[in-house]
Amino acid sequence: MCLLLRAHNCESGLNLWRTNRTLRIFSTTSHKNKFTPPKFKIKEGSHMATTTLKGKPFDRQTFDSMLRRRMFYTPSFEIYNGVGGLFDYGPPGCALQANIVDLWRKHFVLEEDMLEVDCTALTPEEVLKTSGHVDKFADWMCKDPKNGDIIRADHFVEEILEARLKGDKEARGLIDNVKTENVKPKKKKLKGTEAIRLEDAVIQEYKEILAKIDNYDGPELGNLITKYEMKNPETGVLPSAPVAFNLMFQTTIGPSSNAPGYFRPETAQGQFVNFAKLLEFNQQQMPFASASVGKSFRNEISPRAGLLRVREFLMAEIEHYVDPEGGKKHSRFHEVKDVELVLLNRETQLAGQTDVRKLAIGTAVSNGTVDNETLGYFLARIHLFLMKIGIDKTKIRFRQHMANEMAHYATDCWDAELLTSYGWIECVGCADRSAYDLTVHAKKTGAPLMVRERLETPISVEEWQIDLNKKKFGPHFKKDGKVIEAAIEATPQCNREALAEELKVKGKIFIDVEGVGTGKVEISNDLISIERRTRVENTREYTPNVIEPSFGIGRILYALLEHNYWSRGSDGGDEARCILSFPPVVAPTKVLLVPLSTHASLKPLVRKISLKLRSLGISSRIDDSSASIGKRYSRNDELGTPLGITIDFQSVKDQTFTLRDRDSTKQVRADEQTVLTAVKALVEGEKMWSDIERDLPSFEGQETDLTES
Amino acid sequence: MCLLLRAHNCESGLNLWRTNRTLRIFSTTSHKNKFTPPKFKIKEGSHMATTTLKGKPFDRQTFDSMLRRRMFYTPSFEIYNGVGGLFDYGPPGCALQANIVDLWRKHFVLEEDMLEVDCTALTPEEVLKTSGHVDKFADWMCKDPKNGDIIRADHFVEEILEARLKGDKEARGLIDNVKTENVKPKKKKLKGTEAIRLEDAVIQEYKEILAKIDNYDGPELGNLITKYEMKNPETGVLPSAPVAFNLMFQTTIGPSSNAPGYFRPETAQGQFVNFAKLLEFNQQQMPFASASVGKSFRNEISPRAGLLRVREFLMAEIEHYVDPEGGKKHSRFHEVKDVELVLLNRETQLAGQTDVRKLAIGTAVSNGTVDNETLGYFLARIHLFLMKIGIDKTKIRFRQHMANEMAHYATDCWDAELLTSYGWIECVGCADRSAYDLTVHAKKTGAPLMVRERLETPISVEEWQIDLNKKKFGPHFKKDGKVIEAAIEATPQCNREALAEELKVKGKIFIDVEGVGTGKVEISNDLISIERRTRVENTREYTPNVIEPSFGIGRILYALLEHNYWSRGSDGGDEARCILSFPPVVAPTKVLLVPLSTHASLKPLVRKISLKLRSLGISSRIDDSSASIGKRYSRNDELGTPLGITIDFQSVKDQTFTLRDRDSTKQVRADEQTVLTAVKALVEGEKMWSDIERDLPSFEGQETDLTES
DSSP: OOOOOOEEOOOTTTOGGGTTOBOOSSOOOOOSSSSOOOSOOOOTTOOOOOBOTTSSBOOHHHHHHHHHHTTSEEETTGGGTOOTTOEEEOHHHHHHHHHHHHHHIIIIIITTTOEEOBOOSEEEHHHHHHHTHHHHOEEEEEEOTTTOOEEEHHHHHHHHHHHHHHHHHHHTTOSOHHHHHHHSTTSOOOTTOSOOOOOHHHHHHHHHHHHTGGGOOHHHHHHHHHHTTOOOTTTSSOOOOOEEEEOSEEEEOSSSTTOEEEEOSSSHHHHHHTHHHHHHHTTTOSSEEEEEEEEEEOOOSSOOTGGGSOSEEEEEEEEEEEOSSSTTOOTTHHHHTTOEEEEEOHHHHHTTOOOOEEEEHHHHHHTTSSSOHHHHHHHHHHHHHHHHHTOOGGGEEEEEOOTTTSOTTOSEEEEEEEEETTEEEEEEEEEEOTTHHHHHHHHHHOOOOSEEEEEEEEEEEEEEEEEEOHHHHHHHHGGGHHHHHHHHHTOOHHHHHHHHHHHHHHSEEEEOOTTSSSSOEEEETTTEEEEEEEEEEEEEEEOOEEEEEEEEHHHHHHHHHHHTEEEGGGGTSOTTOEEEOOOTTTOSOSEEEEESSOOGGGHHHHHHHHHHHHHTTOOEEEOOSSSOHHHHHHHHHHTTOOEEEEEOHHHHHHOEEEEEETTTOOEEEEEHHHHHHHHHHHHTTSSOHHHHHHHSOBOOTTHHHHHOO | OOOOOOEEOOOTTTOGGGTTOBOOSSOOOOOSSSSOOOSOOOOTTOOOOOBOTTSSBOOHHHHHHHHHHTTSEEETTGGGTOOTTOEEEOHHHHHHHHHHHHHHIIIIIITTTOEEOBOOSEEEHHHHHHHTHHHHOEEEEEEOTTTOOEEEHHHHHHHHHHHHHHHHHHHTTOSOHHHHHHHSTTSOOOTTOSOOOOOHHHHHHHHHHHHTGGGOOHHHHHHHHHHTTOOOTTTSSOOOOOEEEEOSEEEEOSSSTTOEEEEOSSSHHHHHHTHHHHHHHTTTOSSEEEEEEEEEEOOOSSOOTGGGSOSEEEEEEEEEEEOSTTTTOOTTHHHHTTOEEEEEOHHHHHTTOOOOEEEEHHHHHHTTSSSOHHHHHHHHHHHHHHHHHTOOGGGEEEEEOOTTTSOTTOSEEEEEEEEETTEEEEEEEEEEOTTHHHHHHHHHHOOOOSEEEEEEEEEEEEEEEEEEOHHHHHHHHGGGHHHHHHHHHTOOHHHHHHHHHHHHHHSEEEEOOTTSSSSOEEEETTTEEEEEEEEEEEEEEEOOEEEEEEEEHHHHHHHHHHHTEEEGGGGTSOTTOEEEOOOTTTOSOSEEEEESSOOGGGHHHHHHHHHHHHHTTOOEEEOOSSSOHHHHHHHHHHTTOOEEEEEOHHHHHHOEEEEEETTTOOEEEEEHHHHHHHHHHHHTTSSOHHHHHHHSOBOOTTHHHHHOO
16 A cells, blocks of 8 residues: 655765665655654665676666667656656566566465556546545645746755755855856855855755655755745745645546546555455455556655656555454465565664664564564565565665654554665555554444454353343333433443442442433443343354555666676776676576578578467567667667577588577577577576576677677 | 447437437547547436346336445445445455456456556656647537536537427427426426427428537537527526637646646556557567556546446456558458347448447458458457456447547447446447557657567568768868758658659759748759669568556446346336346355354354365355345345355255355255355356256255345
């Protein structure tokens, strides 16, 4: 539900006041108390020093230009000058996304017989009113009265204070002003960013404000803006008081204007409202999980940060329903208990540290770091999934939410964060949401969103029971009878003993009944009796708790791209030649077919291999353009195609082909069947390239050609 | 683009005035001239006499209740009383949909190396303004001034006139009034539906209006309502004049109120605006196709007709770009030329007939029934796809659009219609959209949405060329020079010869230039010369034409459900036991695993078989509930699970299992490996059940149990 994505920047040696700040990309949640307040923040678009797959400095500009050149993604409607926060996936991005989702389905849905549903994005207002989104799913924004610009309030306060602190450092000679200006040489120095020395006490105040920037609500942000005279550097005037801006896209369902609706900001609600039917479909068996993959929509105020903060995105969410009693054990926990996770727990963060600990999940649950087995099971399963698709294991950590970050009803919550050039980005949230969601929908609609279980051994309940003498009671109280009866029935067990005592002593009792008379209502013992008796219960009713792993597919995809990117320069080759070393399982295309020339004699062989690969269920592409073979391979290295088969004139003579490995550029040569068998083994992960190189004769023929550009 | 779905009702023997009417479920298009006007219509919710897979009468109520009981689908937000036109797919519906889409990708995208893209649903207004949707994608609606009800104008006129015609028949004794009332006994007879005899001329007028109901625009519908005093039977007053109601869901992008956006009503526009990048990705090679699978949204005025007319639905669209010259040949047409299609052509419909012709697509193209090879190729490929997923081959036809049904720019258009209990439903549209879409977007944005091809043999073009004496021209006309020059350059070839003649004869020419002086502008021969010369062209530029197969996945899914539905009653069994005989390739689950009892000794075997099936990539489900084995199989027959494996006590002893066929309920028994091999062969379509029955010993043991309920 609350995929709340963060980026922790740990370039602590560089800008002290930016250490450990959070990029709150999915910035809000529907919590009853407040918008989940991430403590630390970095500014959007921040560039963090990170490395490529081969450990060289990562250059985002080169990387991004490659992604766009190869059409992994493109800004939507670019010929119409585009719209912020909307991106299309081109063919390789689309295939990569489909492969990630396919693997997700196999890893989670099929592996555990989850009940996958496909619910509508369009949602009537009432549902999102109940869930809290209509009232609370908002950011605070101000308007500049002079130029009409719309400003996100928390970002504004933060930027102003950071600029002042930076100006102070400059004034104190702690920052090389010239060097800073070199970074953005064209940007004119705006009012408010001058090098002005601040008093020490003021510096302290600013730092404290920045440290808890996410804890302020709108009025508080407004007060800060006024108190510290934070004028908009663009116009020199104070922005207006912050108002809440709901992040959902609103529309109207049907032709009448009184049916407001929203496009869902998450896929969870569709699953919750179907709980009773899903339980029935699962033949009343608990525990079980529902799952959903689909688009969600959030109307960000001013999205930047490329593919990370977008207005339309693909989510994959699981709602695992579990009995709240019995410690939330999981029957398959033993299968994952030895999986080691990098954990950043609550206490460490409270102490202002970012030291992580590597811990087997079995230990983390047994020592209380992670609240329960079911939550721990999913953390381990998330870790295994991310490893499977090719996330760099040195760039993943699980960060626990701090108490004030979580919704008031949540028991425990961990984010799987992936390290990118934007910092640590929350890509998967995994929360124990208690019984909150099912309870609010049940309360609002009266639908029985609960489990009714037959008890194997019935239990005896001793309790105070109230009996009314119906014959006398009705005639005695006349029209007030029903209301008084309801008030009596509503008396909680804890108060009944005292009533019984009063009845015994005085022969009557006095109770408050709203709407009946002015004082207390008197009920004598000819109308009522109260006794302690034993009742036998054969069934048990409870509202399940929900453990919710929630995946931002677009963010995982983006991190995957960064993690698998490197340049041949790292291997002593051409710096300009880039590679995306996807594992075959997620690679958009598995095999590139390259005829050495456009000569007609090669075509039938190309077609034959292509058909054979298709019948093996392996996706391939033919590149029969007139570019040099080196160029064609180079292009496909950037597309992340792990294998290449070259069809040359020798192939026509003896039906042998060369098979090329993307990462090493090494080639082997063998007959058709051997090559296809090797391809299948590599794609299915049964063999590594080193196995193939050991078993088959190497081929050097086209290697020279490969360096030709 | 214009998935325009229709249902033709051919219960011609029953209600004469309903014959051949069309259910226009996707009712509008963005055509420049008018909303595509389907000629024939049936009312929503109409029930057509059709049959089950085994030829018995189809009972929609039983069928629908089964679909909901098994959670193939459910009204969205039902605990909140739901919203019209929104449905969720439960686990089997969701899996069925995923399997259809997966097969679609293999059949179209992978088979032809199409470039699949994933574009945003959220679309800025300008894009849809250009495409015509903002102005034209609308239905006409009226308001009842008394009760405020909103009424769809064409449906209203139709219902009133049909009720009057029916009243006339009753008055003439041609309809058994009592019998009619028996059908809806609780519905009170409303004003306007009384049995009143009409004059013969009036009957004729009404029939003519009904025949062309889709050709009327809003004002015309308004005139009809006034002229024939069509009062709303609910209130007895005339509805207001019809106003256009745009069917797109509108919203605002970002916090400013001046950025209107819509949720796309189709996936096509995202593909068109990316054309230049896709062509580049395809290395400038033509022809090629882009493709997209995604949700679209249409704000229907009052959706009924269950899963067929919905407000949010999954579409799969292909945009195949082809050179308009050379007859739109297709290089793989020979592969499909013998595929026979059931065609309902334009001429037949114009003659008021519904007689179809079965024709090989090769013949249909060569005799001109279908406009060109590329269009014909896709019609055949659509047919093959529908056959592959299990559509009944006797319930499919291709209906050609009539001239006034097509957009003015379209060359030819055919709908794949599937017969359901709602009539013939358009499930796939396949149109040749000429160069319209790319042209309008290029014109609006200036983006080069065209192909530039190097000519193998350069061509010589003889033409009239105009040269200006720049030295004198500028100084002579001063500030008007530029405008006059532009006007001269704009002179079309066809007018230049006359100008040259005039210049030769008079020594000067006179031309109209808007905004310059009051009369014609005089240009003497010292400023201009006009000569006929030869120019050599090395490249050719053209805007590709688009052939667009557009699939409504939800409708195909619904038709598939109807086509595969039957009851054991047809085989002499229990009428209440229903079956969905999906082909294994689309079945939500392939194998049901049934332990004979809940005894612990069976569990390890169940788990073992389950894991083996998973490693074979075959989806299975375990039903270890305490219901009888017959009940469990029966439940899974309704879910369309084609195979069942029973694990019994004999299995524990000798590792043999029974394998059950859903359709025949026949069983065979063999050892684990033999059973798994048989399952794989059946699921992959390599063997039929009859092969298995021939090869393996039959098993009768549980058959008696199967009839137990």
